[in-house]
Amino acid sequence: MGYVGTAIRRTRDERLLTGRGHYIADLMLPGQVYAAFVRSPHGHARVRGVDVAPALKVPGVIAVYGGHDVKASPLPLLFPFPTLEPVTQIPLGSEVCHVGEPVAMVIATDRYAAEDGVARVVVDYEPMPAVTDMRRALAPDAPRVHRDKPSNQAARIVQAVGDAAAALKDAPVVVECQLFMGRVSCLPIETRGLVAEWRYEAGEERLMVYAATQTPHMMRRLYAELFGLGEHQIAVKAPDVGGAFGAKEPFYVEDYLVAWAARALQRPVAWIEDRTEHLLSAVHEREQYHEAKMGLTRDGQILAVVDSFLANTGAYVPWGVIVPIITSTLIPGPYKVPHYACEGTVAYTNTVPLAPYRGAGRPQAALVINRLLDIAAQKLHLDPAAIRYRNLIPPEEFPYATGLKSREGTPMVLDSGNYPELLTRLLEDGHYHEWRAMQQRAEAGRTTLGIGLAVGIENTAMGPHEGATVTIAPDGGVIVATGAASQGQGHETTLAQIAADVLGVALDTVRVEEGDTRVIGYGTGTFASRTAVVAGNAVQLASEAVKRKVLTLAAHLLEADVDDLECQGGRVFVKGVPSRAMTFGELAMQASGPYPGSTFTLPVSPGLSETAFFVPSGATYAAGAHMAVVRVDRETGAVRLVHYAAVHDSGNVLNPVIVDGQLLGGIVAGLGTALWEDLRYDADGQLLTGTLMDYLIPTAAEVPEITLGHCYTPSPLNPLGLKGVGESGAIPAPAAVLAAIEDALGADTPLLDAIPVTAQAIRAASVAARASDKVT
Amino acid sequence: MNDIKGEERVSYTLTVNGTDYALSNLEPRWLLSDVLRDILRLTGTHVGCEHGVCGACTVLMDGRPTRSCLMLAVQAEGHAIETVESLAHDGQLSPLQEAFWNEHALQCGFCTPGMLMTAEYLLRRGSAFSRPEIRQHLSGNLCRCTGYQNIVNAIERAMRATAAEGPETCGD
Numbered sequence: 001m002g003y004v005g006t007a008i009r010r011t012r013d014e015r016l017l018t019g020r021g022h023y024i025a026d027l028m029l030p031g032q033v034y035a036a037f038v039r040s041p042h043g044h045a046r047v048r049g050v051d052v053a054p055a056l057k058v059p060g061v062i063a064v065y066g067g068h069d070v071k072a073s074p075l076p077l078l079f080p081f082p083t084l085e086p087v088t089q090i091p092l093g094s095e096v097c098h099v100g101e102p103v104a105m106v107i108a109t110d111r112y113a114a115e116d117g118v119a120r121v122v123v124d125y126e127p128m129p130a131v132t133d134m135r136r137a138l139a140p141d142a143p144r145v146h147r148d149k150p151s152n153q154a155a156r157i158v159q160a161v162g163d164a165a166a167a168l169k170d171a172p173v174v175v176e177c178q179l180f181m182g183r184v185s186c187l188p189i190e191t192r193g194l195v196a197e198w199r200y201e202a203g204e205e206r207l208m209v210y211a212a213t214q215t216p217h218m219m220r221r222l223y224a225e226l227f228g229l230g231e232h233q234i235a236v237k238a239p240d241v242g243g244a245f246g247a248k249e250p251f252y253v254e255d256y257l258v259a260w261a262a263r264a265l266q267r268p269v270a271w272i273e274d275r276t277e278h279l280l281s282a283v284h285e286r287e288q289y290h291e292a293k294m295g296l297t298r299d300g301q302i303l304a305v306v307d308s309f310l311a312n313t314g315a316y317v318p319w320g321v322i323v324p325i326i327t328s329t330l331i332p333g334p335y336k337v338p339h340y341a342c343e344g345t346v347a348y349t350n351t352v353p354l355a356p357y358r359g360a361g362r363p364q365a366a367l368v369i370n371r372l373l374d375i376a377a378q379k380l381h382l383d384p385a386a387i388r389y390r391n392l393i394p395p396e397e398f399p400y401a402t403g404l405k406s407r408e409g410t411p412m413v414l415d416s417g418n419y420p421e422l423l424t425r426l427l428e429d430g431h432y433h434e435w436r437a438m439q440q441r442a443e444a445g446r447t448t449l450g451i452g453l454a455v456g457i458e459n460t461a462m463g464p465h466e467g468a469t470v471t472i473a474p475d476g477g478v479i480v481a482t483g484a485a486s487q488g489q490g491h492e493t494t495l496a497q498i499a500a501d502v503l504g505v506a507l508d509t510v511r512v513e514e515g516d517t518r519v520i521g522y523g524t525g526t527f528a529s530r531t532a533v534v535a536g537n538a539v540q541l542a543s544e545a546v547k548r549k550v551l552t553l554a555a556h557l558l559e560a561d562v563d564d565l566e567c568q569g570g571r572v573f574v575k576g577v578p579s580r581a582m583t584f585g586e587l588a589m590q591a592s593g594p595y596p597g598s599t600f601t602l603p604v605s606p607g608l609s610e611t612a613f614f615v616p617s618g619a620t621y622a623a624g625a626h627m628a629v630v631r632v633d634r635e636t637g638a639v640r641l642v643h644y645a646a647v648h649d650s651g652n653v654l655n656p657v658i659v660d661g662q663l664l665g666g667i668v669a670g671l672g673t674a675l676w677e678d679l680r681y682d683a684d685g686q687l688l689t690g691t692l693m694d695y696l697i698p699t700a701a702e703v704p705e706i707t708l709g710h711c712y713t714p715s716p717l718n719p720l721g722l723k724g725v726g727e728s729g730a731i732p733a734p735a736a737v738l739a740a741i742e743d744a745l746g747a748d749t750p751l752l753d754a755i756p757v758t759a760q761a762i763r764a765a766s767v768a769a770r771a772s773d774k775v776t
Numbered sequence: 777m778n779d780i781k782g783e784e785r786v787s788y789t790l791t792v793n794g795t796d797y798a799l800s801n802l803e804p805r806w807l808l809s810d811v812l813r814d815i816l817r818l819t820g821t822h823v824g825c826e827h828g829v830c831g832a833c834t835v836l837m838d839g840r841p842t843r844s845c846l847m848l849a850v851q852a853e854g855h856a857i858e859t860v861e862s863l864a865h866d867g868q869l870s871p872l873q874e875a876f877w878n879e880h881a882l883q884c885g886f887c888t889p890g891m892l893m894t895a896e897y898l899l900r901r902g903s904a905f906s907r908p909e910i911r912q913h914l915s916g917n918l919c920r921c922t923g924y925q926n927i928v929n930a931i932e933r934a935m936r937a938t939a940a941e942g943p944e945t946c947g948d
Contacts, residue, residue: 009877009878009880010877010880013876013877013882013885014869014877016882016885016888017860017863017864017869017873017876017877017882017885017888017892018820018860018861018863018864018869018873019818019819019820019821019859019860019861019889020820021819021820021885021886023819023822023886025813025819025822025823026813026819028814028817059783110814111810112803112805112806187920188884188886188920189822189824189830189832189884189886189887189918189919189920190822190824190884190886191824240884240885241884242822242824242884242885242886242887243883243884243886243920243921245920274825274826275824275825275826275827275830487884488882488883488884488885488886488921489883490883657880658880660880661880661883661921661922661926664922664923664925664926665883665920665921665922665923666923667923668922668923668924669920669923691825691827691829692825692827692829692830692918693827693829697918697920698924699914699915699916699917699918699924700910700911700912700914700915700917700919700924700927700928701911701912701914701915703911703923703924703925705907705925706923706925729923
């Protein structure tokens with residue numbers, strides 16, 4: 001049939017276009033009441049007491065809970081690591097470690113009354129010293145982020161390939177850079193939220209949670225642990241989810257508390273995060289500081305890279321320290337780095353915890369290596385494209401063993417790729433040489449053109465597994481059930497394309513059920529650019545198993561040989577004799593068994609339904625090459641994005657429309673990281689950017705037109721040859737933009753030392769360049 | 777601290793998508809967005825920031841794009857409110873909705889109602905806007921999924937479609 005690989009518009013958009021989506025805030029269960037949280041105004045404080053009495057007098061307030069009522073233990077650690085000293089959050093604990101941490105919970109008939117109640121709760125805080133700067137946090141005399149911990153160090157991460165120190169010492173050319181990478185918010189336009197309801201069924205408690213989450217099965221497991229229940233007593237369903245980007249991946253204290261309150265009150269409790277709460281409590285990401293050196297030959301070949309970095313994890317580790325681990329393994333990226341050493345220190349601070357946001361540590365890695373290459377290119381008078389060609393891993397060396405260990409401790413091997421081709425396509429599609437010529441022709445003036453290149457890779461399709469149950473129903477329709485949940489990625493279309501092709505049915509007869517623990521027993525979730533690959537291949541395997549069953553059954557009923565049968569249009573027929581046929585519906589009806597009490601005599605197990613899991617043996621590596629063209633005003637520091645081109649290798653592609661959509665969104669997220677998005681704390685732990693008027697994400701007006709190109713090196717690690725794509729666009733973008741700005745400023749201007757690149761920083765650099773001009 | 781009375785109640789009529797809704801016994805402080813969503817159950821209008829920046833809650837009031845999270849519902853009495861639910865007729869998507877679908881101008885769909893209402897306003901102005909102009913007009917609607925490019929494509933496509941039909945043809 002050939003749906004896979006075809007540009008098909010999404011199958012279920014009509015609902016979302018007509019206002020008939022079903023998002024978490026649209027739910028209104030009978031008897032539902034609403035939660036709001038009292039949140040700490042202090043960066044660090046002991047909670048001496050919570051007086052709920054005044055709040056209980058507020059009209060509409062039903063209940064108010066402080067830590068003494070809830071008596072909860074710390075949240076489970078989600079991603080252990082050998083050197084990690086984990087501190088996880090305690091729901092309504094007696095020590096608050098960042099502004100925004102919940103201290104009390106108010107339940108009321110509506111959100112207005114709940115917020116009235118919040119305003120009336122009196123909390124007795126004993127403020128304690130706070131520290132928000134990760135560099136300061138690691139000083140011996142720094143205030144302690146957690147009162148009882150001897151140090152603010154959360155973890156040490158060390159990577160080594162060869163002997164980088166020695167290779168650097170012997171290198172004829174050494175360049176270095178320092179770079180601070182600012183803190184950003186995932187910022188889905190729909191905030192977090194959940195509705196929890198408890199019931200008694202068959203003498204047992206049952207918890208039903210509707211949640212805007214990326215990981216329904218993980219939520220179920222954690223609820224089971226935290227409430228001491230069996231998983232069979234709990235169901236979690238993600239309705240339509242309005243974007244996530246990492247924010248809806250961890251399990252938060254609010255997730256526990258809302259369910260706890262619903263149990264205490266025996267009525268459905270809803271909580272919808274507001275935007276300020278989102279900025280004050282949903283995970284942040286990116287913040288790292290790197291000092292890196294690169295040793296090269298005189299013709300620009302990398303000999304060694306040494307990187308030392310600090311990573312901020314905020315007050316807790318909601319997803320372990322996976323972000324800096326990823327950074328440490330991906331700095332060499334698409335380049336051959338024979339000797340590599342990296343040491344990262346992860347610091348606790350009195351700020352919102354950091355955990356994966358689209359890109360998850362990889363944009364930072366791409367910045368380090370691409371920036372070192374650009375500095376080296378300048379020093380060696382090489383074109384930035386030329387130095388990249390000199391160092392990209394050649395296609396004939398795949399699978400390429402990096403010498404590094406993956407997060408599981410297994411060898412990190414890049415499965416497939418053709419990075420020089422990627423760069424060549426980029427230079428052609430982006431008209432790189434024309435832009436360079438235009439730059440050279442331009443007369444000196446206040447505004448200058450700059451061109452930046454970056455190549456980055458992404459380890460996609462993380463495990464441990466994803467499953468799919470494919471069922472042919474007696475009405476002939478196909479149902480695909482999977483544990484992955486969608487937040488707008490279009491699984492309902494792409495996963496259906498796979499099943500439709502295997503089974504030979506029309507796309508509109510396939511229905512994808514996902515994001516619901518009741519549709520499949522086990523699941524992992526949607527994050528780490530994994531669903532197309534991991535769930536997609538599970539759908540492939542399960543569909544193939546169902547097809548085998550269909551053919552076995554049809555061969556029996558049609559008295560034909562399996563090899564003589566063909567599936568098409570939802571029918572099985574004998575090749576060349578289309579009238580000897582059965583529909584899928586007829587076969588499903590037969591397979592469901594004759595009347596109760598009769599004997600099942602068919603040569604297949606009952607039901608045309610099969611479950612299969614895909615267990616990736618390792619990550620598959622997607623890659624992207626980006627070119628940014630900017631115009632920089634040296635006087636005002638203003639940056640205008642003039643042109644942007646990207647070429648990506650996502651392996652085989654299920655649906656080009658959806659892949660391009662993912663890339664465009666990812667690239668623009670990366671532009672935000674590079675230029676505007678900047679969560680700032682003051683020294684006491686106050687978030688200075690708590691609204692969308694001071695935390696700026698890209699709007700349509702700043703974003704340039706983007707041209708996209710593709711290369712295709714299928715992954716050998718999965719039957720469909722897919723690679724993940726959800727985060728790929730975000731990874732090289734900050735590096736390309738920073739390079740373009742520095743290219744515009746020219747070699748005589750001091751290097752910028754931070755992203756997002758602000759107008760102030762550009763102007764300061766220009767002024768410094770002029771001053772040094774006068775001196776020399 | 778403000779005194780919380782919570783006793784005052786008001787009654788008023790809202791005109792939404794051509795229908796008059798008589799509302800009674802409501803607190804005057806309720807936002808238009810909340811009344812549309814929680815009282816009238818027109819949940820197509822989304823709330824993304826409650827401080828007038830993200831644009832997800834955009835509706836048309838007397839034909840102009842308006843943040844429904846930045847005004848009280850009681851202030852909307854006597855004005856014609858249009859929400860995303862009004863765009864399709866008899867199960868037929870409007871040219872704008874069709875264009876959003878065909879151009880893959882939505883992913884999670886959460887910003888989409890606000891985007892559509894802002895774009896609907898542009899379409900009704902009847903002139904052809906350039907891509908930079910469309911981008912300027914969309915700058916009050918945030919999207920975190922699409923990178924905007926396909927939204928601009930969709931609006932251009934819808935402008936062509938309506939220009940081809942409508943009396944105010946500007947040519948292509």
